[in-house]
Amino acid sequence: xxxxxxxxxxxxxxxxxxxxxRFTQKPxxxxxxxxxxxxxxxxxxxxALALMACNLYTDDISKALPIAKxxxxxxxxxxxxxxxxxxxxxRRGKQTVHLKWNDNTAILSGDAMLIEAYREICKVDSxxxxxxxxxxxxTASEICSGQQYDMEFERRLDVTIPEYLxxxxxxxxxxxxxxxxxxxxxxxxxxxxxxxxxxxxINLGLAFQLKDDLLDVYGDTQSFGKKMGGDIVCNKKTxxxxxxxxDPSVREDLLYWINIVDFNESDKIEAVKNIYNKxxxxxxxxxxxxxxxxxxxxxxxxxNLETGKKVILQSVAEQLMSRNS
Amino acid sequence: xxxxxxxxxxxxxxxxxxxxxRFTQKPxxxxxxxxxxxxxxxxxxxxALALMACNLYTDDISKALPIAKxxxxxxxxxxxxxxxxxxxxxRRGKQTVHLKWNDNTAILSGDAMLIEAYREICKVDSxxxxxxxxxxxxTASEICSGQQYDMEFERRLDVTIPEYLxxxxxxxxxxxxxxxxxxxxxxxxxxxxxxxxxxxxINLGLAFQLKDDLLDVYGDTQSFGKKMGGDIVCNKKTxxxxxxxxDPSVREDLLYWINIVDFNESDKIEAVKNIYNKxxxxxxxxxxxxxxxxxxxxxxxxxNLETGKKVILQSVAEQLMSRNS
Numbered sequence: 001x002x003x004x005x006x007x008x009x010x011x012x013x014x015x016x017x018x019x020x021x022r023f024t025q026k027p028x029x030x031x032x033x034x035x036x037x038x039x040x041x042x043x044x045x046x047x048a049l050a051l052m053a054c055n056l057y058t059d060d061i062s063k064a065l066p067i068a069k070x071x072x073x074x075x076x077x078x079x080x081x082x083x084x085x086x087x088x089x090x091r092r093g094k095q096t097v098h099l100k101w102n103d104n105t106a107i108l109s110g111d112a113m114l115i116e117a118y119r120e121i122c123k124v125d126s127x128x129x130x131x132x133x134x135x136x137x138x139t140a141s142e143i144c145s146g147q148q149y150d151m152e153f154e155r156r157l158d159v160t161i162p163e164y165l166x167x168x169x170x171x172x173x174x175x176x177x178x179x180x181x182x183x184x185x186x187x188x189x190x191x192x193x194x195x196x197x198x199x200x201x202i203n204l205g206l207a208f209q210l211k212d213d214l215l216d217v218y219g220d221t222q223s224f225g226k227k228m229g230g231d232i233v234c235n236k237k238t239x240x241x242x243x244x245x246x247d248p249s250v251r252e253d254l255l256y257w258i259n260i261v262d263f264n265e266s267d268k269i270e271a272v273k274n275i276y277n278k279x280x281x282x283x284x285x286x287x288x289x290x291x292x293x294x295x296x297x298x299x300x301x302x303x304n305l306e307t308g309k310k311v312i313l314q315s316v317a318e319q320l321m322s323r324n325s
Numbered sequence: 326x327x328x329x330x331x332x333x334x335x336x337x338x339x340x341x342x343x344x345x346x347r348f349t350q351k352p353x354x355x356x357x358x359x360x361x362x363x364x365x366x367x368x369x370x371x372x373a374l375a376l377m378a379c380n381l382y383t384d385d386i387s388k389a390l391p392i393a394k395x396x397x398x399x400x401x402x403x404x405x406x407x408x409x410x411x412x413x414x415x416r417r418g419k420q421t422v423h424l425k426w427n428d429n430t431a432i433l434s435g436d437a438m439l440i441e442a443y444r445e446i447c448k449v450d451s452x453x454x455x456x457x458x459x460x461x462x463x464t465a466s467e468i469c470s471g472q473q474y475d476m477e478f479e480r481r482l483d484v485t486i487p488e489y490l491x492x493x494x495x496x497x498x499x500x501x502x503x504x505x506x507x508x509x510x511x512x513x514x515x516x517x518x519x520x521x522x523x524x525x526x527i528n529l530g531l532a533f534q535l536k537d538d539l540l541d542v543y544g545d546t547q548s549f550g551k552k553m554g555g556d557i558v559c560n561k562k563t564x565x566x567x568x569x570x571x572d573p574s575v576r577e578d579l580l581y582w583i584n585i586v587d588f589n590e591s592d593k594i595e596a597v598k599n600i601y602n603k604x605x606x607x608x609x610x611x612x613x614x615x616x617x618x619x620x621x622x623x624x625x626x627x628x629n630l631e632t633g634k635k636v637i638l639q640s641v642a643e644q645l646m647s648r649n650s
Binding site for chain 2: 025026027029030081084085104107108110111112114115116118119122126129130133134137138140141142144145147148149151152
């Protein structure tokens with residue numbers, strides 16, 4: 001009889017594995033920032049998904065460890081470079097790398113980190129190496145495209161909802177799909193299941209990012225790690241803002257707050273939140289999140305596996321949707 | 326009878342292949358800078374070495390094309406990020422990417438370019454994929470270390486000659502060694518030859534970089550692409566400057582020119598060049614270049630091949646040593 005790991009066991013394994021990554025190369029000044037950003041924690045959702053997908057087809061989840069580590073190292077590499085590009089001061093309550101060190105260190109340690117992600121993923125069973133690498137590189141490239149779109153959206157007021165959804169698919173969803181699909185690949189899962197797991201990840205990722213957009217405005221101040229209303233303050237093109245901008249009845253009012261230079265942050269957050277309330281954007285976003293969640297579960301249900309095995313992935317998806325932080 | 330390509334044929338193939346690289350992904354704004362920097366030209370020495378090493382063991386040099394393209398794309402990725410970190414204005418007579426676009430584009434297009442290098446190298450015959458990737462990633466990581474040392478040397482006046490030689494080994498030589506070794510690997514060359522080709526590349530690379538240091542001071546103004554004396558103006562820790570700093574008889578005079586804030590560039594270049602002349606550093610550097618050149622040829626001679634096949638690599642090495650630009 002095969003055994004399915006519980007989520008807390010999976011997370012224990014992931015956290016131990018990430019904590020055990022050592023960079024012995026010189027100079028230390030280049031690799032220290034990599035250890036630093038990896039030590040800041042995070043949900044570790046991507047590596048957990050890789051191991052859980054693997055576990056659907058084998059008890060030996062160690063097969064997926066290179067993938068788990070590679071996707072987490074890669075994800076943190078993108079955070080390191082994104083924080084630099086966005087001039088962000090804080091990441092998970094600590095100083096960002098470019099502030100703690102400097103811009104050049106952030107650039108070069110990030111580059112070294114991307115290379116480390118590749119070194120890690122190359123440790124998979126050689127049978128699957130080529131397919132694993134092809135999907136990993138395709139995904140990595142798509143994430144760069146997503147970040148480029150995200151930055152370009154900053155200078156635009158006419159971003160459409162399909163454009164936005166495509167951006168978050170690239171920037172967030174494809175890595176979840178990749179982690180799931182590759183975790184199952186190294187366990188020898190059938191091709192059809194691989195595609196369904198990938199689509200499960202894509203829809204979960206879209207729901208996940210929309211939930212992030214929602215939490216910035218309607219999250220629990222206590223438990224949400226980031227500063228509440230941060231997206232509103234810096235005019236970030238979220239699903240809520242793009243929807244509001246498309247509504248003629250509030251556009252003028254909204255543009256006033258977008259263009260205002262000298263303002264009190266709480267005033268702006270309250271004013272924009274009032275606009276969102278008026279348009280019932282909380283409900284609209286929650287509705288779309290539920291749609292993507294349901295789609296993701298449909299893909300999960302199509303896996304050629306007994307229901308018992310899928311329960312853990314379903315419950316993870318539920319937790320991500322109902323989270324307050 | 327097997328045929329050996331001439332250098333000009335190899336370069337024609339390399340240039341055609343590089344010119345044919347197309348990035349069809351979106352958004353174009355992310356991939357345009359990659360095409361731009363690849364279009365600026367350069368000696369294409371790394372891809373040429375990969376194809377020549379392959380050609381030692383097979384007529385079918387197409388086997389090494391993924392390696393040739395990957396090392397050239399990777400090399401240009403390092404130039405893109407290095408230019409940003411060094412705040413360089415010009416690259417091969419044209420604007421650098423971060424000036425033509427902006428810093429964030431340089432960061433993100435560079436990241437996408439590094440991923441493209443991996444996508445390219447993954448096209449090698451799957452028999453060799455794992456070993457090719459392991460050496461490529463090791464080399465890529467070493468090059469980041471080399472750049473980090475180079476940047477750290479900027480703030481130091483006590484860099485030793487062994488430290489300097491290790492830095493240029495990492496920053497420059499290992500990619501030549503990697504290109505040669507991997508070119509031969511995909512042609513099925515014996516293990517012993519692979520090691521000798523790698524060492525040929527290392528020594529050639531060290532000689533190559535020392536020649537660059539020399540040309541900045543003693544090159545032909547007409548044919549040297551970069552501004553003459555550029556290294557002197559910005560106090561770059563070259564082999565010549567490090568040697569001069571170690572000499573008590575000129576150190577005080579040299580420190581005056583290193584620390585001077587307001588100066589005429591030609592005055593500084595002439596003054597520092599006079600110090601180098603006094604210490605006969607041109608001769609000392611030429612001597613070391615010849616030593617590395619000879620070592621490289623020794624490794625070449627150890628290859629288990631008829632002499633006729635090695636002539637092309639020997640003549641390339643000679644050309645790199647005797648170049649004026």
